[in-house]
Amino acid sequence: MDTILKLGRIDRRVLYILMVVLLLWPLIKPLGLPVSVSSWTRQAYGKIDGLKAGDRVIIDFNYPAAGMADVHPQTAAIFNHLMKKNVRVVAIAFVDQGATIADNLIRSWEAQGKKYGEDFIHLGYLAGGETAMAAFVRDIPKAVPTDYRGKPVSSWPIMEGLKTAGDAQMLMYFTTSLLPETWIRQTSQWKMPIIGGVITVMGPQGEPFLQSGQLAGLLVGMRCGAEYEIMSKAPGPAVAAMDAQSIGHLLIIVFIIFGNIAYFAERQGRKRSGL
Amino acid sequence: MVTGRVTSFVILVVIFAAIIYNMQRAKTRLPQMRRIAGLDAIEEAVGRATEMGRPVFFTPGMGDITTSTASETFAALEMMSYTAQLTARNDTGLIVGVAIANVYPLSEQVVEQAYLQAGRPDAYHDDMVRFLSPTQFAYASACMGIIEREKVASTIMAGRFLAEAMLLAEVSSQVGAISIAGTGSEYQLPFFIAACDYTLLGEELLAAGAYLARDPVRLGSLAGQDWSKLLALVMVLIGAIMVTFNPKPPLLDLLKK
Amino acid sequence: MLTLAAYSFLYKENRFYRAAEHIYVGAGAGYSLVMGYTNVLNKAWNPIVQKGQIQMLIPVILGLLLFARFTKSVRWLARIPLALLVGMGAAIALRGAVEAQFISQVRATMVPLTNINNLLVVTGVMGVLCYFFFTFPKNRPIQIGASYGRWMIMITMGAAFGNAVMGRISLFIGVLQFMFGQWIQIIK
Amino acid sequence: MRREVPVFLAGAVGVLMIIEYFFNVPLMRSWSTEIQNWAVIISAFALGLGAVGLARNHVARISQKKPDSINSVLLIVTLVVTIVSGIASRTNPTFLFIFNNVITPLGSAFYAMVAFFVASSAYRAFRARSLEAVMFLVAGTIVMLGRAPVGEIIWKQFPVITEWIMKYPNLAGMRGFQIGVAVGVIGVGLRVLLGIDRSYLGGEA
Numbered sequence: 001m002d003t004i005l006k007l008g009r010i011d012r013r014v015l016y017i018l019m020v021v022l023l024l025w026p027l028i029k030p031l032g033l034p035v036s037v038s039s040w041t042r043q044a045y046g047k048i049d050g051l052k053a054g055d056r057v058i059i060d061f062n063y064p065a066a067g068m069a070d071v072h073p074q075t076a077a078i079f080n081h082l083m084k085k086n087v088r089v090v091a092i093a094f095v096d097q098g099a100t101i102a103d104n105l106i107r108s109w110e111a112q113g114k115k116y117g118e119d120f121i122h123l124g125y126l127a128g129g130e131t132a133m134a135a136f137v138r139d140i141p142k143a144v145p146t147d148y149r150g151k152p153v154s155s156w157p158i159m160e161g162l163k164t165a166g167d168a169q170m171l172m173y174f175t176t177s178l179l180p181e182t183w184i185r186q187t188s189q190w191k192m193p194i195i196g197g198v199i200t201v202m203g204p205q206g207e208p209f210l211q212s213g214q215l216a217g218l219l220v221g222m223r224c225g226a227e228y229e230i231m232s233k234a235p236g237p238a239v240a241a242m243d244a245q246s247i248g249h250l251l252i253i254v255f256i257i258f259g260n261i262a263y264f265a266e267r268q269g270r271k272r273s274g275l
Numbered sequence: 276m277v278t279g280r281v282t283s284f285v286i287l288v289v290i291f292a293a294i295i296y297n298m299q300r301a302k303t304r305l306p307q308m309r310r311i312a313g314l315d316a317i318e319e320a321v322g323r324a325t326e327m328g329r330p331v332f333f334t335p336g337m338g339d340i341t342t343s344t345a346s347e348t349f350a351a352l353e354m355m356s357y358t359a360q361l362t363a364r365n366d367t368g369l370i371v372g373v374a375i376a377n378v379y380p381l382s383e384q385v386v387e388q389a390y391l392q393a394g395r396p397d398a399y400h401d402d403m404v405r406f407l408s409p410t411q412f413a414y415a416s417a418c419m420g421i422i423e424r425e426k427v428a429s430t431i432m433a434g435r436f437l438a439e440a441m442l443l444a445e446v447s448s449q450v451g452a453i454s455i456a457g458t459g460s461e462y463q464l465p466f467f468i469a470a471c472d473y474t475l476l477g478e479e480l481l482a483a484g485a486y487l488a489r490d491p492v493r494l495g496s497l498a499g500q501d502w503s504k505l506l507a508l509v510m511v512l513i514g515a516i517m518v519t520f521n522p523k524p525p526l527l528d529l530l531k532k
Numbered sequence: 533m534l535t536l537a538a539y540s541f542l543y544k545e546n547r548f549y550r551a552a553e554h555i556y557v558g559a560g561a562g563y564s565l566v567m568g569y570t571n572v573l574n575k576a577w578n579p580i581v582q583k584g585q586i587q588m589l590i591p592v593i594l595g596l597l598l599f600a601r602f603t604k605s606v607r608w609l610a611r612i613p614l615a616l617l618v619g620m621g622a623a624i625a626l627r628g629a630v631e632a633q634f635i636s637q638v639r640a641t642m643v644p645l646t647n648i649n650n651l652l653v654v655t656g657v658m659g660v661l662c663y664f665f666f667t668f669p670k671n672r673p674i675q676i677g678a679s680y681g682r683w684m685i686m687i688t689m690g691a692a693f694g695n696a697v698m699g700r701i702s703l704f705i706g707v708l709q710f711m712f713g714q715w716i717q718i719i720k
Numbered sequence: 721m722r723r724e725v726p727v728f729l730a731g732a733v734g735v736l737m738i739i740e741y742f743f744n745v746p747l748m749r750s751w752s753t754e755i756q757n758w759a760v761i762i763s764a765f766a767l768g769l770g771a772v773g774l775a776r777n778h779v780a781r782i783s784q785k786k787p788d789s790i791n792s793v794l795l796i797v798t799l800v801v802t803i804v805s806g807i808a809s810r811t812n813p814t815f816l817f818i819f820n821n822v823i824t825p826l827g828s829a830f831y832a833m834v835a836f837f838v839a840s841s842a843y844r845a846f847r848a849r850s851l852e853a854v855m856f857l858v859a860g861t862i863v864m865l866g867r868a869p870v871g872e873i874i875w876k877q878f879p880v881i882t883e884w885i886m887k888y889p890n891l892a893g894m895r896g897f898q899i900g901v902a903v904g905v906i907g908v909g910l911r912v913l914l915g916i917d918r919s920y921l922g923g924e925a
Contacts, residue, residue, distance in 0.1 A: 012449075012840040016542050019839060023701070024708055033869040036879070066412055066827030067438075069706020070699050096567045097827075100819070127571045128760035129342040130624060135753055146574070177437045181632035182343065188279055188631070200699025200867075201438070201462045204692045204890050208898070211891070212640040222702035223867065241705045246870030248701040248835075253861060255843040260857075263847045276743055283631040284742040290630075290906050306667040341759050343628050345621030346908040353917060376564070376766035377617055379773060380598060380610060402777055406770040410560025410823065412830035416538070416553040423545040438834055441700075445837035448844070459901045461894060465693035466838070468686075468856065469845040476685065477897050478664045481904030484917045486666075492916060498667040500907045505668075507638050507899050508661045514642030515654045522644065530639045534822060538829040542836055550788065552826065554795040557774070559822045562802025565771050566815070568764030569807055576761050591758035595765025599772075608722040612729060613762045618912060619730030620759055623737035626909030633902035637895045649884075653892045660896020664903075681896060683855055688893025690856035691885050694863030697838055704835035707828055 005269075008262025015255060022251055026243035035242050040210075041227035044195055044217030048078060051169060053086035056158070058165060060173040060183070061091060061098030067176030067199060068101065073225025073238035074197040075174045076105065081232050083109055088158055089120040090168065092144070094133060094178070099125035099148060116149075117156035124148035133186050137165035166190030170216075172197065180209045180218075195219070282530050289506065294499030301495025308494060313455055313473040314486050317354070320429035320453045321361040329428040330368030333358055334418055334443070335382060336458065337374045337411060338435025346481055347459045348378060351434035352385050353484030354457075358431060359389035363398060370421055371404040374414035379406045415439035419446045432456040432471075433480060436463045444470035457483070535711070656684045727915040734913040775799060798822070859885060 051057065059079075063071050082089055091106060093099040099122070106122055114120065123144045126132045136143040140153070140162060147153050161167060165187055173183050174197040183194055193216035198206055200221030210218045219228065223245070226238035276284065297306070324331045335351035338344040355371065362369040371386060373379045383404045390399035407417040419442055422430060430447040432440070433456070440456070440463040447454040448470050456467035457475025467474045475483070482500075485493035517524040537552035576592050579585040594613040601610040641657045643650040662677030663685065733755060739745065740752040778792035786792075798818070805814035846857045865871030866882025911917040 010843075012836075012843070013543060015839055015843060016836050019704075019836060020708075023705060024712065027705070027708055027712065033873065035869050036872065064411065064827055065824040066831035067703070069703040069709075069828065069832070096564070097819075097823070125567065125570075127567060128756070128763065129339060131341050131620070131756040131759055135756055138753065179343065181628070185343075185628045185632050189277070200702060201692070201696040203695055204688070204886060204894060205462050207886060208637060208640060208891055208894055211887075212636055214636065221699045222705075223698065237709065241702065241709065242869055244705045244708070245698065245701055246868040248704075249697060249864045249868040250870055252697060252839050252842050253864060255839070256846045256857070256861060259843050259847055263849075277741070280631065280742050282635055283627075286635060287627070287630045287738075287742075287906070290903065291910060294907060294910055307669060309666055309670075311666075339763075340617055340621040341624070341763065342621065343625045345618075345625040346905040346912075349618075349622070349908050349912055349917060350904075373770075376568075376770040377614075377763055379770045380601060380614060380766065381618075383601070384611075384614075402780070404773075405777055406561070406773040408557045408560035408774075409564045409767070409770075410556075410827070412827050413556045413560030413823075415830055416826070417557050419541065420545070420550060420553045424550075438700075438831060441834045441837045441841070442830065445841050448841070459904070461688075461897055462692055462696070465689040465696060465860075466841070468689050469693060470837075470841040478900035478904035481901065481908050482666060484908065484911065493911065494667070496907050496911055496916070500903045501665050501667050503903045503906070504661045504664055504900065507634065507903070508658050510638050511641045511654060511657055511661075514638070515645055515650075518642050519644045519646060530635055535825050535829040538826055539833065542833065550791050551794055554791040555798045555822060556826045558795040558798030559802050559818050561767075561771055561774055562799045562806065563819065563823055565767045565803055566806030566810070568767040570810065571760055572764045575757060587754070588757075588761075591761035592765075594758065595762045595768075598762070598765050598769050611722070611726040613765075615726035615730040616733055616755070617759055617762060619733035620737055620755060622730070622909040622912040623734040623741075626906045627738050627741040629902040629905040629909075633898045633905075637898050637902075641892075641895055649888045652888050653895075656889060656892025657896040657899070660893060661899060664896075664900040683852065684889060684893045685897065686852045686855040687859045687885070687889045688897070690859030691863045691882075691890045693842070693856070694860035695867060695886075697842065697860075697864050698867045700832075700835040700838045703828070704832040707832040710828070 004265040005262050007258040008266065010255070010258065015251075018251060019248065022247050023244045026247055027240070030240060031243045031246075033243055033246055035223075035226055035230060035239060037227045037230060038224065040218055040220060041224045041231060044219050044224075045081075045228060045231045047170075047193060047195060047217045048081055049085075051082070051085060051087045054088065055169040056088045056090060056162060056167070057082060057170045057172060058090045058092065058168045059102075060171070060175070060178075061093040061102040062095050062173050062175035062178045063101070063199075064095055064097040064176065065101065070199040070221050071174050071176060071197055071225075072101070073222055073236065074219045074228060075101075077225055077228040077232060077234070077236065077238075078172070078197070079105055079109070080234060081228075083114060083119070084232075086119075088118070090123065090158065090162065091120060092123040092136070093125045094129065095175075096125045096127070103148060118158055121153070121156050121158045122148040123153065130182055130186070133182065137186050139163060140165070164190070166192060168192070170195065175199070175202075180206045180215060184209065184214045193217075197224075290499075290503045293502040293506075294496045297499035297502065298492045298495035301491040301498065305491055306494050306498040308486065308497070311475065311479050311482065311486055313457060313475040313479060314354075314483055316453070316455050316473040317358055317431065317487075318361065320431060320455055321358065321365060321367055323453055324362075324428035325365040325367045327428045329426050330370050331358065331362055331429045331431065332370050332372065332418070332422055332425070332427040332447075332452075333431045334372040334374075334434075335378055336432065336434025336436045337409075337414065337439070338378075339375050340377050340381070344435040344459070347433075347435045348375075350457075350481045350483045352378075352381060353487060354431065354433045355382060356385045356389050357487045359386045360393045363390045363393035363395040366395075366398065368425075369403055370425060370427070372414070372418045372421060373404060373406050374409055374411075376406070376409060379404070411437060411439055415442045418443050422446050422450055422452065426450065427452050429453040429455070432458075432467070433475070433483070434458065435460055438463075441466040441470065447471070535707075655680070659684055723918075727918060731913050731915060734909075771799065771803070859889075
């Protein structure tokens with residue numbers, strides 16, 4: 001009986017240590033559990049695959065470095081897909097650190113022969129949240145006169161004919177915090193397709209907007225990142241992490257079961273002693 | 276009018292009218308208010324801190340006042356004002372941790388004014404409202420540090436929160452503080468429900484200002500809000516019945532204008 | 533190093549954590565200030581000096597007014613810029629809420645009541661709305677609706693929690709991949 | 721005067737922004753864009769105010785020789801170094817060093833720390849104390865199993881049930897919740913613009 005009750009009072013530090021050890025194990029020695037592709041990823045992939053070479057996509061890098069693990073695999077996989085399809089990317093960040101992340105990604109493709117100013121442009125960080133977005137969608141060259149590299153925005157060929165957000169063919173945002181309705185609201189006059197890449201926690205919140213058609217696609221967390229990697233036949237770091245994910249969930253569920261066994265035992269005990 | 280916003284405008288006017296009408300009506304007939312446990316608990320939280328001789332920690336979250344989540348921050352400031360009046364009267368310590376620069380001067384005013392109103396301007400000091408950092412986890416780390424080091428007896432978290440919600444709530448529970456949390460962020464709320472003693476769900480937080488003030492006009496505004504929700508409920512019901520019999524009822528298009 | 537100091541909190545609050553925390557807060561506040569400075573430079577200073585857009589002096593003055601609070605006699609002036617922000621924020625919040633959260637959600641809930649799932653969605657939304665009634669007199673239909681709504685909220689929140697576990701573990705895996713992949717190199 | 725001016729200003733700006741949103745009035749639209757640009761700049765000054773406040777608190781702590789004042793010294797040094805190097809240039813090596821070696825790793829560290837806290841809070845809070853708690857717990861556990869590949873291996877139906885929960889009960893909960901929040905937001909907004917809630921002036925007049 002005592003041992004059962006103890007199951008309910010395991011020191012949290014024990015749980016913490018177990019988590020580190022058990023998660024590390026599949027990362028060192030992958031188990032290779034199969035990952036099935038969800039309808040979310042299929043839908044988003046289909047929409048993005050429908051873009052033509054030369055189309056322009058605005059990408060809002062709306063996440064700080066701290067959130068990269070969950071959302072960046074999506075961004076990287078989609079960027080990869082866009083580059084292969086020769087779709088042009090206009091990068092912007094409404095979170096300060098997002099600018100640095102976008103810069104890193106763009107530079108890595110520049111190193112592979114893509115041209116800055118033609119295949120992509122980086123408009124840098126724009127402070128002011130939704131207020132700044134409202135100014136941005138109405139008049140991009142006015143809201144962002146100079147790009148991240150300090151050059152006048154209008155001097156680059158990619159910006160030709162791009163005045164409002166509606167002049168682009170698609171808008172994507174990747175975020176750890178932005179509400180799904182934000183971009184929908186700001187671009188509502190153009191009804192342009194919007195793809196949202198969000199951290200896992202925000203999935204349920206995005207779902208109503210996906211079902212109402214206000215979002216053209218929704219990618220949720222590292223899992224969708226892994227699925228996108230599989231869809232575009234370029235398995236990467238997200239796929240590798242899925243095994244560890246499974247173990248982590250199992251561990252927590254085992255602890256929840258422990259907690260409840262102890263809870264019921266305690267209640268039984270109290271009943272028996274007449275309390 | 277801007278196309279696509281006609282219906283919004285009409286509905287907004289209807290809601291405004293409902294609220295203003297009820298504000299007027301409340302002056303003669305006060306509406307009955309249901310209890311909101313999380314707001315009633317503020318008194319308990321301050322009382323416990325007073326008994327233990329330890330401070331109350333209040334944080335208005337990471338929402339700025341210039342974005343669409345501004346209302347949650349305003350509601351948090353109302354709660355802050357109420358909390359500060361209680362701590363002033365009871366001579367209990369109060370620490371307010373602020374993340375957002377725009378919220379910092381507002382919080383200072385709110386707390387200072389609350390101490391003035393409670394007749395204790397002498398008890399207010401500069402160290403009460405602390406600007407921490409707008410960098411999300413720097414703010415979280417500072418809050419965690421304060422909660423642990425100052426051995427707070429109660430933690431009140433109200434406003435817009437992001438991932439730091441879990442850190443603050445769990446640390447509070449680890450130090451054994453009473454925790455009250457409220458947010459309109461549906462994806463941080465689960466963490467608060469799991470880790471906090473009292474949780475204000477969405478609109479319950481937004482009602483805080485009116486609920487705590489208890490004056491007729493503001494209670495009236497809550498009655499007006501109830502009418503608006505009733506409107507939504509009736510619209511949902513009628514709409515669903517209509518589409519059941521006719522997949523494309525003409526009235527539904529009105530909502531898209 | 534700093535990462536380890538941060539994690540030491542999991543065991544106990546200690547002096548290493550404290551040092552890391554203070555460095556982080558200083559750096560974080562400094563970083564944001566630099567970003568804010570860049571904005572002032574690009575959006576106010578340059579337009580004023582280079583293009584002669586004098587109207588951009590207004591926000592600069594309003595911004596400086598925030599510092600009036602340090603001088604007792606003109607303290608109240610600090611409320612002016614704040615009032616501008618507050619008015620703007622309140623308007624932005626409420627004008628958008630109608631369409632994105634009220635109408636579109638109401639409209640999307642108008643689904644034909646031809647199967648059990650749709651029935652669940654429609655009644656669920658109605659129940660949750662009942663839960664949020666603050667001032668209506670207590671009568672049976674509203675009370676039943678409210679407790680049904682509260683169950684619905686609990687299921688929703690449970691689901692969101694379960695979902696969140698996944699996301700949070702992803703982030704931790706990211707850190708593990710970084711620490712053991714790039715530093716210690718045991719993950720290939 | 722000291723109270724009326726701010727309340728009036730807030731109301732006026734609010735009304736302008738609401739009308740601008742719903743009606744096509746070019747003049748108002750350009751005013752509103754202008755004001756939104758101003759807000760960005762005012763916010764930047766608020767950051768300055770925050771930094772001053774932060775520094776003031778910690779200088780006070782150092783001068784009072786509080787036991788932990790070494791940490792306050794650390795904070796102020798980092799604050800000053802970050803600001804000076806960043807203002808010199810955003811590509812200044814010291815500034816980049818701070819970004820890459822302080823802000824980024826600590827950000828990921830704390831963000832990832834949430835995983836531990838989620839685990840320990842699930843362990844502590846997921847107990848079948850009441851009917852509501854059971855719903856929270858069961859929904860949470862099923863979704864946890866449905867999301868990770870391992871759930872599928874245990875029982876093929878876990879992802880299916882998870883998707884069902886997400887598509888129907890969760891959807892209903894979220895929608896009702898959002899409608900409620902929308903109404904609440906309108907209520908708060910209106911009270912602020914009418915000058916009834918005026919916490920930004922410091923409570924009641």
